[in-house]
Amino acid sequence: MQLQETHIVPKLEKPIRFQEYSVGIFNTIPTKSGIKKAIKKGLVFIDKTLATTSKYISGGEKITLFESENSSTFERLELAIEVLFEDDYLAIIYKPAGILVSGNKFVTIANGxxxxxxxxxxxxxxKPQPIHRLDHPTSGLLLVGKTSAAITELGRLFKDKEIQKTYFAISIGKMSSDGIINLPIDEKKSQTTFEVLDSVISDRFEFLNLVKLQPKTGRKHQLRKHLLAIENPILGDKEYFLDGKILNGKGLYLHAATLEFKHPFTKTQIFISKELPKKFKKIFPQF
Structure with missing residues (x-):
């Protein structure tokens, strides 16, 4: 057998079963099922002793992965993700437009x-897990849980509306300066507040508006559906649009800009923001 990877366990607060600890420590085996297969094949050692899933890890151990001539290679996604905040419980990352958060495809934020x-x-x-969703064409901040307790608590914060999200969009057409959109989605109560920060005249679309959006509920495609409902759809939206007013080739002008909440474990107030993408600033350079 040939040595493939080595991992040194950092100091841990509490001992943990190797089955739980081992997920993600090797570049070539990103999944729990892959680790189990490698252990069954006798390819994983802890301090020169064959590993078992039940062994407890406490810190300082040297874990080695070997590759046999017949062993398969596990494909690992190479995707650079910008991390804006991280601790032992959670992380906040930036999702570029055009990438799925999760799903059956290989290239997803979850896999990276x-x-x-x-x-x-x-x-x-x-294994780190996204707590909420962002549409494939939407850019912006995504909250990730890194422990079982964090995933549960962050999900509760979203359910109890204790996480505030702010989006920015560029909308089409003449628009009121501010307002509240109350429109049921899938027969469920849905609410979005909006504020127009600036407007410019457009030959093709009459007006383009930089809009600050704060969803009070979290329905699927809520912001896109609500802005279409008041006849001010988001620029670049090919699913929720007005006839003759589709912009091709530039993507959707919707950006998840801020996340604010109280950390469920450290109790510190978290506020993270991400500046507008360049395509927004080409239309509204002052922002």
Missing amino acids: LAQNLKKSTLADAV
Whole structure:
């Protein structure tokens, strides 16, 4: 057998079963099922002893992965992700437009998280998991849980509306300076507040508006549906649009700009923001 990878376990707060700890520590095996297969084949050693899923890891151990002549190679996604905040419990990352958060495709944010985030040292550490969704064409901030407890607590914060999200969009047409959109989505109560920060005259679209949006509920495609409902759809939207007013080739002008909440474990107030993409600034250079 040939040595493939080596991992040194950092100091841990509590011992943890190797089955839970091992996810994501090797570049060539990103999944729990892959680790199990490698252990069954006798390819993983802890301090020169064959590894078992039940062995407890406490810190300082040397874990080695070998490759046999017949072993398969696990494909690992190489995707650079910008990390704006991270601790042992959670992370906030930037999702570029045009990438799925999760799903059946190989290239997703979820598949790239383990390679870009530090493995949590906490006993209930798991493979990093997105807590909420952003549409494929939307850019912006995405909250990620790194432990079982964090995933549960962050989900509760979203459910209890204790996480404030702010979006920016460029909308089409003449628009009121501010307002509240109350329009049920899928027969469920939905609410969005909006404020127009600036407007410019457009030969093709009459007006283009830089709009600050704060969803009070979290329905699928809520912002896109709500702006279409008041006849001010988002520029570049090919799903929710007015006839004759589709912009091709530039993508959707919707950006998740800020996240604000109280950290469920450290109790510190978290506020993270991400500046507008360049395509927004080409239309509104002062922002």
